Amino acid sequence: MTTSTAHKIHQSDVDTTHRALRFLTAGSVDDGKSTLIGRLLFDSRAILADQLDTLAKRAAGQPIDLSLLTDGLEAEREQGITIDVAYRYFATKQRKFIIADAPGHEQYTRNMVTAAAGSDAAVVLVDVTKLDLSADTVALLPQTRRHSLLAHLLRLPSIVFAINKIDAAADPGVAFRKVSAALTAFAEAAGIQVTAIVPVSALRGDNVTQPLEADWYDGPSLLQVLEGLPTVQETVEAQLMLPVQYVAREGEGTGNQPRTLWGRIAQGQVQPGDTVQILPSGETAVVAALRHAGETVTACVAGESAGVVLDRQIDVSRGDWIVAPGAAQPTRSFQATLAWLDTEAAVVGRKYWVRHGNRWVQARLTAIEHRLDVQTLAETEAHELNVNEIGHVTVELQAELPLQPYAQNRVGGALIVVDPTSNRTSGALLVR
Template structure:
């Protein structure tokens, strides 16, 4: 197991549970909440079914979820231990709700991928993993989730838990090596009984495992490091036209947003994208209007030394960093996780959202589709729902992007259907 001790483990950890349908994701989160004493007694009494506590109901709050016994939307829950705070999202396992999983994973610090031992041919040392387990794991990798933990669930329901855990763990590591996925740990758990989730298993060394519990692992995972070392990039979210606090803004407009990359400080020269005007940052305000410097990942307000035409959706980019990679481009090559029910075909036009800016984007070409079973790339004329592939986009207006491998904020776009307004694809700039 690889853990990072040099990074901050005191900050709240954003994590998701994902994997195939009915692997026990909602039950696992319920177990984390109950055994960490994060559920009030009256709430616990409200999830009783036929005298038994249904832990999944602690996260499945929609009526359709409770009727069908499945997770449809991402449900966020908050809990804390003596070690740290957690923001945990329960992502749906059904293929048709993959877009919800992608949304949750895009901002996660860690992912717990559930694997149901009872669904696999665990007696076979060369067993095959479920397609949705592979798909969610690949999406977690593509979305740069820093820490990935596989939790092998329901081992209490098989005849030989130790053999099942050994074979499944070997299959997971083999897949991870093939996919280039860095695995933090593979933990045997029983979400229903609570073994190795918060407390240790009833039997010491259950399934031949002598490592920490799942919660102990999560308590020591690092949070995502902000892109503070990159050149300044600031997406404008809101323009305060007439400030009520003249002592902080000198009567000028204040541009508010969250610093996507770099460090924001007075005296910086900035360029407005896409129009290209330049100015100097006269003052920087933090989220409570205190003057000072603000680093990536935090909200800020900017007062420029002169009035410029800056609107919501524009980007303020540093021009004194000597970095040319933030020049705006009208064409980009990207990896796409296709989430729409209709296949992606060349020639279609979508709305593309980058930061807070909307532009029209035309699919020029589909280069390859990734086979989630063999991880091989092959030519494709279209991308079916839930496919992963490489595409080329032509933009109506230039966007200042950076490869997603370098920056989550600058390298990600969302494609939206122009007619239905549904999220159609998650785009990661290559």
């Protein structure tokens, strides 16, 4: 890459100390996810007075149902479950937060995956009242394991387990130790790095925003853990990868007016004078100018939206990629982890549409290497993947795409799978 007169920006130069933390709550049905979020909003005074009045009138003298602060759909209130992802915002003196309340029911796992893909952390709730605490080894619920695995596969940097309804246990200390041991054993077997395990009572507010006063626990509250978590930082010190989202022509007329190629930088950085390559065509050019937020700038880095003006006219359209020369090698075949979300099974030989960045390409599932058993974490032989199952597969594309391993780049290594007949989002592919 040609170095321009502007200095290169390093990862340490990017200020992330004031970024809002995006986290989701996950787990099984009725584990208390919506109530926990309601408690965070209530204790942080992020609820408007008219909202409180409405909830108080509905409660008719009984304790306020804090879960109603997130369950906004009529169907959610009728069934008492979360269906869609609900987003809420609150702030403390230390930090701002964006919460995604993900559904717990298996039927809506795809919504949880959608929320996880844009999150910095996951808070997986575990309801002690649903577990057999008399057993020597506590067995976790399948959805607890599935959501934890999905959060791990989607490369969320922080996974926190919140053991909820701890006040309902006959011996809270013993319950916390047993469930913690089960979660730790599961995480170690799955290769999940656990950030923290905290006991909470979302209903009463124990250890949610204020530390718990108990002789069996001397750790931080859930809010204290959240305030210290890092945000996802796109890699600045890497080769440029920028998916083109929109092509704009400057000025009037249809002559040789410069075009601005807009997109959000997936990794690396770009400056005027840099040599770039357009994929899939392979053409190269030099960056003549750079736009950001309506202004001409000297550099843009990963995570920022950039408008790139090239020094010569090249055929570039939505779905193409602007990369550093040699940063990616387009391919037609790849291996990936597939999280299947459709009620119609994924079968070998079936054709689908996949979206990578801003480009749609037809694809065919050529092999299912194995399926992951969420209970035993064993890799088992499989000829199809049913709803909410996870497997390792091989995919063949109709056209080449500049793919990268998902562990290296969350944008360049992720694809969504769409059924061409029903147009349903059927799965998520994570390039291996």
